[in-house]
Every structure is written in structure tokens, then in C-alpha cells.
């Protein structure tokens with residue numbers, strides 16, 4: 001099937017290119033000047049000349065002196081009468097013909113020479129040019145691709161490079177050609193796929209193209225059937241739930257679950273409280289929602305990216321890339337302890353021009369327990385979004401002036417956001433940044449816009465909490481529990497990377513009462529972007545082991561703190577810090593900031609196992 005798909009795609013390229021050529025050449029035929037395209041701008045009928053019929057020799061005499069003929073015709077060229085004897089006659093004029101031209105006054109056999117060809121050409125031409133050359137050409141002739149007889153080409157030096165063509169045997173003017181006609185002929189060639197220039201559409205290219213198009217249709221048909229069989233075209237009124245047998249990683253059956261044919265396996269499983277790891281929310285970019293199913297299940301681009309050919313052949317797939325209709329059984333490789341919840345929004349507040357703090361409570365009144373650094377996956381329904389936030393405080397409006405007010409429709413999707421507090425609390429707190437669009441050809445982020453514009457009191461479904469990034473023994477750091485407590489911790493973040501770091505800081509200070517040094521490097525653009533500034537300043541006074549180090553890249557003149565990018569300030573600190581092996585680093589923020597910081601930490605000798613990061617861009 002893979003080969004069939006590849007062939008289908010390549011044949012569609014061939015057909016697509018020819019369709020484009022048809023459109024372009026068809027458009028040219030609509031706008032072209034048909035008079036010019038005929039090449040007859042300077043063509044005239046030669047004047048009718050009087051001849052002396054008394055002087056004409058008997059045709060029978062001429063026939064008896066020349067080789068056998070199938071026809072005889074009396075013609076006039078340049079005012080002189082000739083008998084045109086046809087010895088061999090093709091079905092069409094351009095087919096091979098054989099003529100003799102005999103002067104009808106004196107019976108002399110006449111051959112058309114350069115001078116006579118030029119005179120004959122001039123008699124059919126009324127343009128401003130003069131003859132610059134007369135050439136006798138044997139076929140093939142570029143301007144007359146069908147011609148099978150020798151011709152005279154008489155060229156004029158006018159503005160459109162007229163050439164007059166004469167049959168070399170009979171002296172008949174075959175036609176005129178010029179630059180306009182040659183240009184039109186080029187488009188006819190494209191339109192009729194007449195690349196061999198046989199002046200028609202009954203050619204090998206057309207036959208090849210017809211076969212390719214038929215092949216394209218057949219492969220498309222087979223592919224469509226395959227997609228239907230795999231449930232990729234599940235219609236809203238067809239499908240329903242499908243029974244899927246679940247196998248655990250020890251190959252033991254754990255029963256059958258009914259999953260919607262139209263839902264992804266990732267979303268269908270969470271309905272049964274079976275959560276697969278996922279940090280991209282089902283976008284196919286984190287590669288974490290791995291399952292094993294029947295190898296015949298179609299392989300998608302994301303599957304190819306994350307699995308080897310061998311794994312694909314064994315049936316490894318990403319659960320977020322396949323729907324319930326596609327599989328009959330699946331093996332769960334990694335299941336995490338998370339469930340689906342109904343959450344009520346109880347608070348929604350701007351804390352910077354583009355970041356909102358959202359506070360939710362579980363609708364059933366329960367308290368969720370989780371380690372700081374956890375995230376939840378929100379199920380965003382299809383809805384209408386808007387490019388500028390609703391109820392934007394006046395102070396933050398200048399920040400959005402350059403964004404055009406637009407409404408747009410987005411599809412249902414799921415998005416993951418980190419919690420900004422640790423578990424066991426009344427509320428689930430998130431700091432979510434509006435993902436605005438750089439221009440109106442790109443839609444703003446569906447998840448951030450939907451959540452940030454949600455009215456308090458409304459509910460939404462979310463799965464989790466998922467714990468991938470945390471600071472307790474057993475996290476990405478290897479030391480034992482006792483030693484962990486003695487480690488200095490350095491948190492480094494920027495922008496919306498605040499959420500998990502804030503949760504970790506409070507967990508260390510408030511919940512775990514950790515007395516070891518804790519540094520928080522946080523980068524932002526301006527003072528307005530520096531979220532929770534007062535809160536962290538006060539926390540620093542309350543906990544002497546906590547050091548808050550905000551850095552601004554576009555600070556005003558009155559800013560008393562550090563300037564530049566957060567990783568630069570950290571670098572200065574690191575060079576003065578000894579015993580780096582006793583320091584753990586926790587990172588969360590924009591991709592560039594994280595990759596630069598990790599590279600810098602590694603260059604300073606920090607072991608990879610002492611660096612933990614939450615890559616929320618995946």
C-alpha cells in the first residue's frame with residue numbers, strides 16, 4: 001500500500017503539472033489575437049494575370065514528353081502559364097507529392113530556383129519588409145512540422161520576422177509564419193501535449209497521459225477504500241463505538257472497552273480512565289503515547305518519525321494518531337495514573353498583557369493530589385475564537401493594538417498546561433499565555449484563546465494530572481532521598497514557563513520545608529511581563545534560603561534589577577559556584593532559552609542527570 005500511495009502522489013504531480021499547462025494555454029487562447037496567431041498579417045492573394053490562350057501548347061503534347069502523370073493542371077505563376085503535372089499524389093497536400101512544372105508557352109521544364117521562389121513569395125506578401133534570404137529546406141521544417149515535401153522558405157526583415165513557405169515542386173504558397181504564429185504554436189503544443197510537434201492530439205504523450213490519469217484514478221480509488229476500511233472517513237452519522245481488546249504489557253488481556261470510532265485512541269482510552277503519557281496533547285509531536293496494534297494499521301507521518309521500520313512492522317503506533325475504528329486490539333505499553341475530570345473555572349485574571357492566571361476546581365468537589373510540576377490536558381471543544389482577548393484591562397490594551405480584531409472557527413482539540421501550584425489544594429492554578437497569531441493568515445492558539453476567554457462558572461473537561469517533571473527523589477535526578485534534600489536547587493524560567501517552577505518553589509519552601517538554597521532565575525521582557533514579582537519578592541523575605549533573580553531584556557530606565565537574558569545572568573553566577581555536582585537545575589520556558597541554557601550548563605560541567613526540564617513546546 002505504501003508503494004501505491006507513493007505512486008499515486010507522483011502521478012498526481014504529473015497530472016497536476018499538465019492540468020496547470022492546460023489552464024495557462026487555455027487562458028492564452030481566450031486572450032490571444034486570432035488574426036495574428038494565424039501568421040497571415042502580411043499575406044495577400046497574388047494578382048490574377050491575363051494569359052494568351054492562343055499560345056498555349058496542347059496538353060497531350062506535354063504529357064507525351066514527360067514521365068507518366070496522374071493529373072495535369074494549368075496554373076499561372078508570376079504571369080506565366082504552366083502545366084503542373086502530378087506524378088505521385090498523397091492523400092493530403094502535405095503528404096509526399098511529386099510534380100513537374102512545364103512552361104505552357106514553350107514546353108520547357110521549369111525548376112523553381114531562389115530568384116523565382118523570392119518573386120513568388122513577394123507576390124503573396126504586402127508587408128514593409130524585403131527578402132533577406134530564400135532557403136530550400138528538406139523536411140522536417142520547424143514552422144511546418146507535418147510537411148513531408150521540400151519547401152522554399154523565403155524570409156522577410158519585417159518587425160515580426162515573416163517567413164513565406166512555397167512548395168518546391170509546384171510553387172504553391174503553402175503559408176506564412178511569423179513570431180506571433182510561432183508563439184501561438186508554442187501554446188498549442190502545450191495544450192495538445194504535442195511535444196513531438198506532429199500538429200495534433202493523437203500522439204504518444206496523450207496516450208501516456210491517459211494511462212497515467214487512469215492509474216491515478218485507480219490508485220486513488222484503492223487508497224480511498226483502504227482509508228474507509230481503516231475508519232479514516234468515519235462520517236458523523238456512521239460508526240458509533242467499537243469494541244477493542246486491551247492487552248497489558250505482559251501480553252495479558254485486560255478486557256474489552258468500547259471506544260468511539262471517531263475518537264483518537266488517546267482520547268478514547270481516557271474515557272475509561274486509562275491515561276497514556278502525552279505532553280503534546282495529541283499533536284503527534286511528543287512521541288509518548290506509544291501502543292502496539294496490528295501491523296496492518298496504516299502508518300502515519302508521526303508514526304514514521306518516532307518508530308523504526310522494525311517497530312512499525314511489529315505494530316508500534318502513536319495512540320493520538322489513530323482512531324477507534326482502525327484497530328481491533330491494542331497493547332498498552334505505558335499507562336500513567338491520571339483520570340478525566342470536569343473542572344469549573346472559578347477565577348480568570350490577567351497577570352501580564354498576554355498571560356492569565358486561571359483557577360479551576362473539580363466539579364465533584366474533590367481535591368486532586370499531584371506533585372509540583374504536573375500538567376493537565378484540556379479538551380477544547382470546537383468553537384468560535386477571537387484574535388484579541390475579551391475583557392482586556394485598559395492598561396494592557398496598547399500591547400494588543402497591532403493585532404487585527406478577527407473571529408475564527410477552530411476545531412475540537414486538546415492542549416496541555418502545567419499547574420502553577422502543588423497538589424492537595426482547593427484550586428488548580430494555571431498561568432496560560434495567549435498564543436497570538438503573527439499575522440491574519442495564521443490562527444491564534446485555539447487552546448489558550450478558548451481557556452483565557454472562558455467565563456468563570458463554566459466547566460471544561462481535562463485529563464490528568466500527569467507527572468513528568470518534578471523535584472522529588474525518583475525524578476530525573478538520581479541521588480537518594482537524603483542526599484536530595486541537601487542539594488541546592490536552581491530554577492530557570494521565562495514567560496509562560498513560570499507555572500511548573502512556581503509550583504516547585506512553593507512545594508520546596510511551604511510543603512517540604514526545605515532549608516537548602518533555592519535560586520529562581522526568571523526572564524521577561526518588560527516590567528509588565530514580570531508576573532508574580534511582588535509575590536516572589538515577599539517570599540524571599542520570608543524564606544532566607546530563597547533567592548529571586550528576575551532579569552528583563554527590555555526594561556525601563558527605572559528598573560533596578562538585572563538586564564539581558566536570563567541565561568546570561570546565570571552564567572556569571574555559575575562561574576562563581578563551586579561543587580556544581582551538588583546543584584540541580586530545573587528549566588521551563590521558550591525553546592531557545594532552554595536549549596541555550598542546557599548547552600551552557602553542560603559546557604560548565606553540569607551532569608545531564610542534574611538537569612531537568614519541562615519542554616512545553618512539544
Ligand code: FES
Pocket residue numbers: 266277278279280281282283284285286287288289318319320321
Ligand atoms: S500525545 Fe501522541 S505524540 Fe504526543
